[in-house]
Ligand SMILES: O=C(O)CCC(=O)C(=O)O
């Protein structure tokens with residue numbers, strides 16, 4: 001069955017890939033089609049409605065594609081896989097699909113990084129965030145540190161910007177440009193897709209109490225070859241036939 005497009009036309013050639021590899025993140029403003037935004041908002045509202053009855057260990061927010069058919073269908077969507085392969089090359093696996101809805105008053109998330117294959121840097125792990133209704137700086141907004149991913153440190157942690165500056169960031173420079181590493185608050189219009197290498201330092205500012213819910217979902221893909229701590233897939237889901245995702249659901 002032919003799937004509706006999810007992305008508007010875009011360019012992610014050598015130049016854009018080099019920027020992504022230098023910064024550790026890459027923003028596509030307005031990439032999602034209005035139709036995809038509508039479907040995603042429905043699906044993410046559905047995920048949100050299931051939150052209060054969540055089963056511990058198989059939460060709708062952490063196993064989102066297992067609770068919603070549309071979210072499931074995007075795992076193997078041709079445009080999703082085309083983008084994932086532009087980043088990672090041909091040999092990829094699906095890793096996780098996590099709902100990241102942040103209602104007004106949500107506390108955001110502290111500075112952190114994620115790990116994968118520290119001993120074998122040629123194996124990549126990318127998060128593809130769909131910021132369906134976008135976000136403003138300081139309102140459920142993603143922040144990043146360009147260049148931090150190049151350190152491949154899976155254990156970056158800090159509660160505040162100040163703590164990160166005084167701690168992990170102190171004295172560190174970009175391994176390619178040699179500029180001092182700095183925090184970069186991002187903003188994202190409706191329909192933004194953001195890419196992030198797994199080792200990039202990132203945080204999310206609190207959602208303002210009067211703001212509406214920030215609708216967001218992340219799809220993660222990786223080159224197989226190492227175990228993955230964030231691989232949240234139930235056994236049944238791993239076995240489930242999903243159009244386009246044949247061969248992508250296993251660990252290796
Ligand atoms: O909510 C966000 O925008 C980012 C969440 C996050 O840190 C992650 O999915 O790794």
Ligand SMILES: [Fe+2]
Nearest residue numbers: 112113114202
């Ligand atoms: Fe994260």
